Amino acid sequence: MDNNPSNTLLALLAGVAIGAGLGILFAPESGEKTRRKIKDGVDEAGDELHKQLHALSRKIRTSVAAESEHLSGLAEDLAADAGEQTELMIGELEARLAHLKERLAQKRT
Numbered sequence: 001m002d003n004n005p006s007n008t009l010l011a012l013l014a015g016v017a018i019g020a021g022l023g024i025l026f027a028p029e030s031g032e033k034t035r036r037k038i039k040d041g042v043d044e045a046g047d048e049l050h051k052q053l054h055a056l057s058r059k060i061r062t063s064v065a066a067e068s069e070h071l072s073g074l075a076e077d078l079a080a081d082a083g084e085q086t087e088l089m090i091g092e093l094e095a096r097l098a099h100l101k102e103r104l105a106q107k108r109t
Helices: 005-026 031-108
Strands: none
Touching: 005 031
């Protein structure tokens, strides 16, 4: 099994369910003690589940923040490139306009 958090949580929950069932079936103690042990086991599993969810949440927030920074950098790069291309095009168009004005002035004379 890989370290996928959802697989870990599923395995943990399956283990708790199997353990609780076996505990009930083979318990040599009174019902009250058995119920207390099962409750303690479920509480421990709940705590572990809470820790796993907290870790997963932290991991997701970190990934989202990193991707957000990456996308922000890409957007800035694209904007800078677009600005440079725009300036080059404007320069080219101004040069062509000047050339056309020059040709027009020559034809008038």
